[in-house]
Amino acid sequence: MDxxxxxxxxxxxxxxxxxxxxxxxxxQGNIRVKLTETxxxxxxxxxxxxxxxxxxxRNHLMFGEAGRLxxxxxxxxxxxxxxxxxxxxxxxxxxxxxxWPIEGIELLRANRPGVPDRQLxxxxxxxxxxxxxxxxxxxxxxxxxxxxxLFLEWHTSSEPTRSTPRIGISKGKExxxxxxxxxxxxxxxxxxx
Numbered sequence: 001m002d003x004x005x006x007x008x009x010x011x012x013x014x015x016x017x018x019x020x021x022x023x024x025x026x027x028q029g030n031i032r033v034k035l036t037e038t039x040x041x042x043x044x045x046x047x048x049x050x051x052x053x054x055x056x057x058r059n060h061l062m063f064g065e066a067g068r069l070x071x072x073x074x075x076x077x078x079x080x081x082x083x084x085x086x087x088x089x090x091x092x093x094x095x096x097x098x099x100w101p102i103e104g105i106e107l108l109r110a111n112r113p114g115v116p117d118r119q120l121x122x123x124x125x126x127x128x129x130x131x132x133x134x135x136x137x138x139x140x141x142x143x144x145x146x147x148x149x150l151f152l153e154w155h156t157s158s159e160p161t162r163s164t165p166r167i168g169i170s171k172g173k174e175x176x177x178x179x180x181x182x183x184x185x186x187x188x189x190x191x192x193x
Contacts, residue, residue, distance in 0.1 A: 026132070
């Protein structure tokens with residue numbers, strides 16, 4: 001993948017990631033998830049961002065090179081994964097909020113036993129758990145394809161994408177930096193509210 005695709009405004013990258021595939025190679029086979037929901041988080045101009053108050057040991061990756069995975073632990077129970085994406089000299093990352101299984105459904109089910117297929121990867125914590133992503137992936141270089149264990153396949157989506165306020169924040173609610181693409185029944189993806 002061309003790293004320049006991630007070296008743009010964070011909000012634009014969040015929109016463009018809709019329809020892209022996140023691929024995880026495992027010894028048991030590949031997992032491939034089509035991204036259907038993302039959120040952009042920038043720096044000092046974004047009060048909902050981890051980077052709003054400056055660099056810390058937790059958020060330092062958001063200030064670094066595009067294409068790194070920024071993983072954090074939330075509510076004492078969930079990992080969330082973000083892709084560092086921003087213009088040179090800026091700060092930002094895109095939260096991967098949800099997707100739709102394309103390949104490796106049995107591996108996703110094994111990572112989230114007893115969960116209905118439509119709920120395997122439809123939330124940020126669910127997506128990370130189903131793909132087997134934890135803190136050990138923090139800082140991982142997604143641009144290693146084709147050698148990498150985890151990478152992005154860029155797909156230009158022609159499907160309509162809507163923007164909404166981000167979820168679960170108390171500040172920056174006026175910023176429509178959450179992007180959602182609900183494919184519809186023709187692609188096997190149930191509509192979500």
